Amino acid sequence: MNEQSNKPSTFKKIISIALIALILLLYITTFVLSLMNNHYTKAFFDAALFATFFIPIMLYLILWLAKVIKNYSKKDN
Numbered sequence: 001m002n003e004q005s006n007k008p009s010t011f012k013k014i015i016s017i018a019l020i021a022l023i024l025l026l027y028i029t030t031f032v033l034s035l036m037n038n039h040y041t042k043a044f045f046d047a048a049l050f051a052t053f054f055i056p057i058m059l060y061l062i063l064w065l066a067k068v069i070k071n072y073s074k075k076d077n
Contacts, residue, residue: 012063019055026051 026048033041 015059019059023048023051023055 026044030041030044030048033044
């Protein structure tokens, strides 16, 4: 068996780390704004909550679609 097929690619690792950093940045911004009693706190909280669910789902769908297209193009050749 090919061991490399079970390892995530460097691209996937970089994208995952960047998206985790984005979600954490949204949480930190929301926390800081809530301490300052800013009127944008609710909007940032909503964005952080939305991103918590939406970003991982979209990442999974994009990676899955790329894999399907890659396999489809290999099948044609």
